[in-house]
Amino acid sequence: MAKQYKVVHCTVNGKEIEQVVDVRESLTDMLRNDLHLTSVKKGCEVGECGACTVIINGEGFNSCIYLAVWAEGKEIWTLEGLTGPGGELSDIQQAFVDEGAIQCGFCTPGFIMTSWEIVNSGKEYTDDELRKALSGHLCRCTGYENIFRAVKKTMLRHLGKFEEAELVNSQGITEYPDPMPFK
Amino acid sequence: MATKLLMAKSPEEAAVSKTASAAFVAGGTEVNRLGSDIAEKAETLISLKKCSGLDGIEADAGYVTIGAMCTFQDLVESDKVPGWLKEAALFMASRTKRNMATIGGNIAARRSDSYLIPALSAAGAVLELLGSDTKAERIGIVEYFDGAYDDKLITSVTVEKDIRLVSKRYANTAQSHAVLTMSAAMDEMGVYMNGAVKNVGLLHFCDLEKAFNDDPEISEDKIIEMVRTCTGLETADDMFGSDAYKRYLIAVTAFDLFKQLKGKEV
Structure with a gap:
């Protein structure tokens, strides 16, 4: 049976693209195979592990179960789009490095994309909300605490709470000195 | 395997295009x-992503009508959606997945570990369907599962807002398939209990409802024994647990939910 193809027009990492895709092709396949954006990882391919997460029109999606043709007219961001022109890391990427939130690195791009959405939301998440917001991602190496700490510290810095970010301890808990200065 | 994709622009176009060899795609x-037998069996997929009029949440006179293409995250974020339905939507732990999965899709998929069907069934949700003749009809959600409506498009789901309903879901991890999802609702007529048991199916626990309605003070031991010896329940040993485990889980969950509905501590 003949396959059906369509042309997709969208913006990927700030660049307008036009791409012919098989109508059954996933967005992961289009980004990896056609656009060579290999930060988008193929993990479970059932939408459970979060390794393929990309930002579409400001929200995180599992690109492995998102049809490429649905991307028509959409604005898509992958990890490659976060680095500066000279390859400089964004603050959330640097926080992952600083906090040791990386081991094998397979889950990292997906985690960073969701974290990017969180830290740019302008909202101060509670620890519980932050853990829930990150729960669409599976990491078999780090045990999550370092990732949680990296995201929490970056979120606080984005909110201008630089001193508070430094009070986040190794368990990700903000340790206020007594008396609490940040209320 | 599906090789064609139709991007329907309207619910009518989607409904008219539905044949036995076609399948609707909602959130995806x-x-x-990977491994979806729906995509394997269908020749044509009918995408509902660009369909107008299938989103939106309207509240009116104690009822909430939810467009079939509303995502789980839409449910969680809406002020109009009742808490019991938000709780069921949050059983899907992944936010990225909640951004995609839709209420209509979750019902139509009829999964035996469905997130929403037990709660919607216990709440007596009403579905609006559109057939290939473009005629709309409204049916109770339980009726939808009798097989006569497979080719019809779900366009909206209506639920009562102020209903007492509680749910529980058991899975190894927040991301795992659940062995049991169960909901119980209560009104002046009595208690309603529905569940989804992995690899068994979507169940309406009529005997449990009768037992609780006949004797609200029934003991947990009696409920456990009742479910253990129930001949109508076709649970089996599999990787999700033994037959005995599943029956025990159904019994103690039913008892806990009933206690919760009565306002007692579990």
């Missing part, structure tokens, strides 16, 4: 996943 979490 079920049809597009």
